[in-house]
Amino acid sequence: MSKLSDAVKALINAGHAKPGYTRASADVQPALINFASSAKEKKVGLPAWVTLSTAVSATLNCPEAMTSIFHLANSSDSQRAPVQNAELIREVGLKCISFNGIPRSINTLGAFYGSLPSDVASSLSTATTREYTAANVEARKKDGLALWDQVYLGFERKLLDKLAQSHPDLPVHIINGHYGNLLSDPRGKKTGANVGRVLTSLVAIACLRSQTGVGPQVTSHVFGLRKAYENGDAHAEGQEPVEGGEWLASNDGNIWMLENIDKLVNVICCGEGTTFAPGMRAKL
Incomplete structure (x- = not known):
């Protein structure tokens, strides 16, 4: 296999291209x-x-912050085992793929796993839950469409038609690849953490707000959170109650949530704005 020249490697890792993690200050x-x-x-x-x-x-590509969240969660509720908190964090990190893309989840989840105490890391679930099989593929597709309909109720089919105008496979991939196989929890899942209907809306809002530039999608998922309570999805069979979820779906809760997301973005990025898509730094 050919090797990269020193010049190519230097350019890939140049400081202005921000090639590494966001370090937590x-x-x-x-x-x-x-x-x-x-x-x-x-x-x-x-x-x-x-x-x-x-x-x-x-x-924001900051796994050190994820590790801090893990330790803070452990000290905040002695009724929860550390492995529960680790499972929740990595399940959220997995679902972030649908909003942030794959690379940041690969990098942050890998670094987060590497930061865990050995007894916690060794206790994490190793069972796969999202493998498509001939026996489950139609049910998973059905679940994905159902979740889509819940989030976008009132516009669900019109929006799919609009997406298909952009590219005929766009709604196919969104429903089957994301809503079906990632954002909706597999039926009968018994291992790891479940990030259900309400928490999935929180993932969407936090990711999209932190990115910037996608206001229409933030709006859609704020409404999606509200619909979870207005239409009873939050209390459906198999859904775990989310303490404070209904308040977060209110006007006051929306404001608190968005303002606190902004505060975290500002601190993690040292006041320089989001790291998601700000463009490269000017070369010095």
Whole structure:
């Protein structure tokens, strides 16, 4: 196999191209503590604030923040085992793929796993739950379309038609590849963590808000969160109650959520704006 020249390697790893992780500054831990404290005051439970802060951290390519979230979660609720918190964080990181793309989830989940205590890492589930088989493929596609319909109720078919105008396979991939096989939880899943209907909306909102530039999608998923409660999806069979979820779906909850996402973005990125798609730094 051919080798990259030193010049090519240097260009790939040039500082202006930001080739590595976003490092967590000393201000990140206090910001996360403040976020968790504010969530507690608003009666927003641990799964919700861990989901929001993890999705922000994954979007910004900051696995060190994810590790801080893990330790903060462990110290915040002694009733939850550390492995539960680790499973939740990595399931959120997986679902971030649907909004951020694959590379950041690969990198942040790998670094997060490497940061875990050995006893926690060795206790994480190793069973796959999303493999398509001849026996489950139609059910998974059906579940994906059902989740899509819940999120976009009132516009669900019109939006699919509009997406198909952009590319005929766009709605096919969105429904089957994301809503069916990733964003909806596999039926009968018994291992790892379940990030259900409400928490999945929180993942979407946190990722998209942290990216910037996708206001229409943020709006859609804020409405999607509201519809989870308005139409009863949040309380459907198999859905775990999310403490504070209904308040987060209100106007006051929306404002609190968006403002706190912005605060975390500002701290993780040291006030320089999102790392998701800001363009390259000017060469010095």
